[in-house]
Amino acid sequence: MNSWLPLVFCFLFGTVVYGQTKPGEFPRIINFDEKGKQLVRFSNLGNALDAHDGEIAWFNGTYYLYGTSYDCGFEWGKKDAPFCGFKCYASNDLVNWVDKGFLFDPNTPVWQKRCNGNTYGCFRPHVVFNKGTGQYVLWINVYDNVSGYRVFTSRNATGPFTEVAEPKLAVNSNMPAGELNNGDHDLFVDDDGKCYLAFTDWRTKGTIVIEQLSDDYLTGTGKYVTNITGGQTEAPGVFKRNGIYYVLYSDPNCGYCSGTGTSYRTAPAPLGPWSAPVKISDNSCGGQPSFVSTFKFPEGEVILYGSDLWNNAAKNEALANFYWTRLSFNADGSIKPLVCSDTYRMPGEAVGGNRKTVACAVSNGVSVSQPITAFLTGTLKHIKVTSFQSGYPDGNLELAVYQADREGNPTGDRLAEATVPVANIGWSPRAISFEVDLRVKKKEQYCVVLRTPGSQGCYGVGYQEEPGGTQIVALEFVYVK
Structure with a gap:
């Protein structure tokens, strides 16, 4: 027998924010709500940003978020998990994001074999622009070859990207293919146009290596420095400020962990010598370091730090969010410790505003109901719900509409019903x-009910906060008079 889940008692996963800025103000980057819950960022399509362990790049005045998709159900270490591909989103303000699709087709047999759950997976898309060739260059981390990377080029920042020859790197070049050779990486283009690959050397238990790349950025040159860190580290990010080179990294390394530390080292040149470590966060604000990007504005330079707010290797890492913050520096060039509750403004203008929360609320025996009032007489054609699946549901998601009683609960016979198959619902909201x-009739009260007949797994539902603090199911209606 179903029970109606009171919305006020839902266990909320995070809050969704589009924009919180008035016209003419700089966009305000917010990572957590007033209660410390993670914020979920949505695109123009009404879908959560599904781009993890990547970076934010800046080309020709536009921000591009690149990352690994988990929406199709990729689960690290699960043999039959599919590879979902790499997504790209574009924004003028870091607040409002436009879904630009996949960087290349991930559904071919070649890419499924290289990157699905039978392998260690494929991760960490990073893109730079080569002024000499006029090409955007994409590097991804793979575990089916010797180098640990595959390289692509495109004339457009959003792709499609075309694969080129496997890069050759000096470190671990004699190791067997398809093993843990080299891992998480970053691309850094210096002021003179030279590009460097910073990466994790798994053969030395997680030290950081930097190698200079060829002029076309497609392979190594054999000029490199090893053992920048002493081991048990990963996920480097390189930038330059006031003539000093910095490398930030996860300290220690811990895949999909919530709350690894962030440390950094400095050097007078990309190939060193590198300094002793300095830690700026013990938990990376609940995540794991992902990128460091430099943006230059008339108002000054901004160095943006990002971490992935993983869910401790949960089965659905599509629900992982992001922590983004501007790095601050002392007079001597040292980086100030991260202040995880900070919000701040970026140069530019942003408009908009919408908050939701998401919760895995519909499961066996538990339904969600929401009273609605028709605002016109006509035909209610569609009802849109923000949803996702988790825990491998074995039943479809069903929606039904009833008359509502005085308390807003469903009453009488079902007036309409619709079903969306589980295969049509992704892992990302x-x-x-x-x-x-x-x-429907204008001003008539109805009740929308979401449920599933399945016995395992659950469906998430989007919610929206009301001024009085109550929460309602975030529904969108399409009417025809």
Whole structure:
């Protein structure tokens, strides 16, 4: 027997924020709400940003978020898990994001074999622009070859990207293919146009290596420095400020962990010599370091730090969020410790505002109901719900519409119903449309019910906060008079 889940008692996963800025103000980057819950960022399509362990790059005045997709159900270490590919989003303000699709087709047999759950996976897309060739260059981390990377080029920042020859690197070049040779990486282009690859050497238990790349950025040169760190580290990010080179990294390394530390070292040149470590965070604000990017504005230079807010290797890492903050420096060039509760403004203008929360709320025996009032007489064609799946549901997601009683609960016979198959619902929160085709009367009270007949797994539902602090299911309606 189903029970109606009171929305006020839902266990909330995070809050969704589009923009919180008035016209003419600089966009305000917010990572957590007032209660410390993670914020979920959504795209123009109404879907959560599904781009993890990547970076934010800046080309020709536009921000590009690159990352690994988990929406199709990729789960690290699960043999039959599919490879979902690499996504790209574009923004003018770091607040409003436009979904630009996949960098290349991940569904071919070649890419599924290289990157699905039978391998260690494929991760960490990083893109730079080569002024000499006029090409955008993409490097990804793989575990099916010797170098640990595959390289692509494109004339556009959003792709499609075309694979080129496997790069040759000096470190671990004689090791067997398909093993843990080299890992998480970053690309850094210096002021003179030279590009460097910073990466994790797994053969030395997680030391950091930097190698200078060829003029076309497609392979190594044999000029490199090893053992920048002493081991048990990963995920480097390189930048330059006031003539000093910095490398930030996860300290210690811990895949999909929530709360590894962030340390950094400095050098007078990309190939060193590198200094002793300095730690700026013990938990990377609940995540693991992902990138460091430099943006130059008329108002000054901004160095943006990002970490992935993983969920401790949960089965659904599509729900992982992001922590983004501007790095601050002391007069001597040292980086100030991260202040994880900070919000700040970036140069530029942003508009908009919408908050939701998401919770895995619909499961066996537990349904969610929401009263609604028709604002016109006509046909209610579609009802859209922000939803996702988790825990491998074995039943479809069902929506039904009833008359509502005085308390807003469903009463009487079902007026309309619709079903969305589990195969059509992703692991990352996104807009799901139910076709109901129901005649409604203006000011009449109805009740929308979400449920599943399955016995395992659950479906997440989007919520929206009301001024009084209550929460309602975030529904969108399409009417025809």
